Amino acid sequence: xxxxxxxxxxxxxxxxxxxxxxxxxxxxxxxxxxxxxxxxxxxxxxxxxxxxxxxxxxxxxxxxxxxxxxxxxxxxxxxxxxxxxxxxxxxxxxxxxxxxxxxxxxxxxxxxxxxxxxxxxxxxxxxxxxxxxxxxxxxx
Amino acid sequence: xxxxxxxxxxxxxxxxxxxxxxxxxxxxxxxxxxxxxxxxxxxxxxxxxxxxxxxxxxxxxxxxxxxxxxxxxxxxxxxxxxxxxxxxxxxxxxxxxxxxxxxxxxxxxxxxxxxxxxxxxxxxxxxxxxxxxxxxxxxxxxxxxxxxxxxxxxxxxxxxxxxxxxxxxxxxxxxxxxxxxxxxxxxxxxxxxxxxxxxxxxxxxxxxxxxxxxxxxxxxxxxxxxxxxxxxxxxxxxxxxxxxxxxxxxxxxxxxxxxxxxxxxxxxxxxxxxxxxxxxxxxxxxxxxxxxxxxxxxxxxxxxxxxxxxxxxxxxxxxxxxxxxxxxxxxxxxxxxxxxxxxxxxxxxxxxxxxxxxxxxxxxxxxxxxxxxxxxxxxxxxxxxxxxxxxxxxxxxxxxxxxxxx
Numbered sequence: 001x002x003x004x005x006x007x008x009x010x011x012x013x014x015x016x017x018x019x020x021x022x023x024x025x026x027x028x029x030x031x032x033x034x035x036x037x038x039x040x041x042x043x044x045x046x047x048x049x050x051x052x053x054x055x056x057x058x059x060x061x062x063x064x065x066x067x068x069x070x071x072x073x074x075x076x077x078x079x080x081x082x083x084x085x086x087x088x089x090x091x092x093x094x095x096x097x098x099x100x101x102x103x104x105x106x107x108x109x110x111x112x113x114x115x116x117x118x119x120x121x122x123x124x125x126x127x128x129x130x131x132x133x134x135x136x137x138x139x140x
Numbered sequence: 141x142x143x144x145x146x147x148x149x150x151x152x153x154x155x156x157x158x159x160x161x162x163x164x165x166x167x168x169x170x171x172x173x174x175x176x177x178x179x180x181x182x183x184x185x186x187x188x189x190x191x192x193x194x195x196x197x198x199x200x201x202x203x204x205x206x207x208x209x210x211x212x213x214x215x216x217x218x219x220x221x222x223x224x225x226x227x228x229x230x231x232x233x234x235x236x237x238x239x240x241x242x243x244x245x246x247x248x249x250x251x252x253x254x255x256x257x258x259x260x261x262x263x264x265x266x267x268x269x270x271x272x273x274x275x276x277x278x279x280x281x282x283x284x285x286x287x288x289x290x291x292x293x294x295x296x297x298x299x300x301x302x303x304x305x306x307x308x309x310x311x312x313x314x315x316x317x318x319x320x321x322x323x324x325x326x327x328x329x330x331x332x333x334x335x336x337x338x339x340x341x342x343x344x345x346x347x348x349x350x351x352x353x354x355x356x357x358x359x360x361x362x363x364x365x366x367x368x369x370x371x372x373x374x375x376x377x378x379x380x381x382x383x384x385x386x387x388x389x390x391x392x393x394x395x396x397x398x399x400x401x402x403x404x405x406x407x408x409x410x411x412x413x414x415x416x417x418x419x420x421x422x423x424x425x426x427x428x429x430x431x432x433x434x435x436x437x438x439x440x441x442x443x444x445x446x447x448x449x450x451x452x453x454x455x456x457x458x459x460x461x462x463x464x465x466x467x468x469x470x471x472x473x474x475x476x477x478x479x480x481x482x483x484x485x486x487x488x489x490x491x492x493x494x495x496x497x498x499x500x501x502x503x504x505x506x507x508x509x510x511x512x513x514x515x516x517x518x519x520x521x522x523x524x525x526x527x528x529x530x531x532x533x534x535x536x537x538x539x540x541x542x543x544x545x546x
Contacts, residue, residue: 020161020493021544028544052501053485054515073515074483075545076490 003095006087007103014107023108027079034082037071048123053077055124059131064139065090066132080109080121088128093139096132101125144444149436150525152177163495166530171315171474171521172499173365174346176429180368183428187421195420196411210420213427214410220430221360222351223377227409230376230383231423235342236265238361238376239309241413242338243269245386246307252278255304257297257335259321260286260511261314264504266340270309279306286511290317290466294325305335312344316505316519317466318474320344327357336382342366346523347445347472349438352377364422369429373422376413383409390415441524445473448522452531459539465517473522476503479538482545484518490541491518496534 001009017023041058048055053074060067068089070081087103088096109121150156153175158165167175187209193202195210211226218226232238250256256270260283274281284297292310308330313320323339330337338359341350345362352360359382364373378386388395388406392415397405406412433441452475456462461480478484488500501516502509509516520534 024490024493025544052516053483074485076486077483 003087003091003099007099010083010087011103011106020108024076027083028075029079030082031072031075031078031080034071034078034085035069037069041069042071048120048127052120055081055120057081057124057127057131059128059135061093061135061138064092066093066096066135068128068131077120081124083107083109084124084128088132093132093136097129097136144440144524146444146525146527150527152179152432153525154178154181156525160495160497161493166494166496166533168520168522168526168530168534169497169499170346170523170526171318171343171366171519173371174368174523175525176370177368177432179432180370180425180428183425184370184421187424192421194417206420206424209424210418213424216427216430217375220349220434221375221377222353224353225380228377228380228383230378230410230413231418231426232361232374232376232413233372233419234363234365234374235340235361236269238359238374239266239338239340240269241376241389242359242378242386243273244389247273247276248387249385250277250279250306253304254279254306255282255300255302256280257282257284257300257305257308257330259284259292259310260507261290261292261317261319261321262309262311262505262507263315263340263342264506266309266311267507270307284310286319289468290314290319290471290508291468292319292321292326294322297326297329301329301333301335303333305330305333308335308337309340310337311340311342312350313341313347313472314466314505314508315343315474316503316508316517317468317476318343318471318521319466319468320470320472322470323357324355327355331356343472343474346433347438347442358382364426364429367426367429368432369426370419370422373419373426375426380409383413388412388415392416436524444524445522448526448528448531449473449475451528452520452522452534455531455535456538459535459542461542462538465512465514474519475521476517476519478514478517479542480546482542484516486545487518487538487541490544491534491537494533494537494540496537498534 037056042056046056046058048057053072055072055077057070068085072078072081155175191202191205193206195207214226214229218229223229256279258270270281282300285293287293310321310326312323327337336358339357341360341362345367350360358379360377362375365371395407395412395415397407462477465476484500488498491498499519503519
């Protein structure tokens with residue numbers, strides 16, 4: 001599926017929630033279900049700055065597509081990562097670079113999360129895009 | 141419940157009636173900043189509406205009026221802290237600025253091999269300037285360790301003190317844990333070896349009145365926004381002899397006596413440390429804030445806040461898996477806690493959704509968090525305008541967060 005389609009799917013899912021509570025519960029569930037990152041990638045170099053909780057993001061190129069794995073020590077943050085991974089993992093670097101991220105606003109994440117968290121979210125997206133830029137040069 | 145009339149006091153604080161996330165605001169981040177009563181807001185508005193002017197230099201009426209009010213505020217602060225002289229009170233932008241004035245000043249005094257002692261309970265603002273000072277001078281930083289309750293180990297302090305000790309820095313009350321430190325003892329012992337002492341009173345000022353002469357402290361610092369005043373205003377108290385010894389921190393207008401291109405002579409105290417146009421309105425409002433707090437009375441405030449602390453401690457500890465960090469015998473109305481392995485950030489985010497403002501994270505005191513081997517805590521800090529009903533809302537919120545997250 002294209003990034004755009006996945007994002008629309010996520011927006012549709014979030015539209016079903018009636019209040020913040022359901023949205024948070026969903027994110028917490030996503031966070032708990034996030035596959036564990038390989039311990040060797042939970043290094044200081046992979047930590048994203050700008051988050052109050054620790055966030056590690058690792059990227060690998062597989063068959064010209066970028067695969068992300070990530071982790072956090074906070075559950076809600078993990079839920080956010082899970083959403084981002086769903087939207088951007090297993091995609092071509094160029095598509096990731098060009099993807100717009102309006103869906104974050106549409107699912108009420110940026111608006112409803114505290115400023116420091118929103119900054120963390122912005123940092124996460126920035127890091128994902130930076131990986132894409134870096135790996136773009138290796139695509140055959 | 142005591143006779144403390146919290147219901148009426150709350151009416152002084154317009155912000156307490158607002159809603160956050162469609163819930164009534166419960167403000168428990170008082171250790172970060174306190175809210176501002178209408179009486180202080182009125183003073184701020186009055187300044188800008190009626191006598192906004194630069195001070196100490198205009199011959200016109202507005203300038204004179206502003207100067208008078210500003211200097212009256214200095215006298216109020218002097219009286220509040222019982223300083224011997226008005227010029228021992230330096231207006232600053234807050235505690236961090238105050239500490240930096242002293243740290244910068246000592247870089248001209250310290251030599252290689254001299255020693256500085258700080259407590260393990262310090263805020264970053266009372267660690268970093270001294271580290272920078274040590275880098276500049278070659279002085280060595282030593283740390284007074286603490287126990288599991290968050291109390292300083294005075295026997296360790298005794299061992300650290302020597303004739304090499306030139307400075308001792310300690311907060312009066314820990315921002316992260318609420319511990320009230322035995323500063324009189326710390327000051328007296330430092331003086332026995334001839335060291336100067338700076339006490340960071342930022343967290344103490346909202347809860348108790350420090351008498352700088354009785355304490356015999358060399359420097360004492362506070363921020364106005366912790367005592368119902370505005371941000372960007374604060375105080376450095378320094379003994380006259382010390383302030384005369386320290387070089388100025390910033391150059392500029394106001395702090396000079398005479399300027400030629402060959403040489404500038406500095407103004408007398410306090411102006412030597414007050415370069416440039418100060419936060420005039422902030423200084424005046426700072427004085428008004430102390431008036432407001434004194435009108436309620438610090439004894440009444442302390443008694444009521446203790447009641448809140450005891451109630452909240454008891455109620456929070458009823459939650460299974462909740463652990464409080466900072467259990468010193470002498471502590472103020474600050475509760476730092478975690479629940480099992482939950483990240484404080486997750487708990488804080490859910491509390492925010494419920495309209496409850498707490499602080500999460502390391503509270504600018506990473507060494508304390510490292511000591512307990514935790515990423516941070518959730519910190520609820522209570523002020524005299526808070527109520528037991530609000531604590532009930534917090535406890536219910538924490539339970540709800542726990543259920544959602546575990």
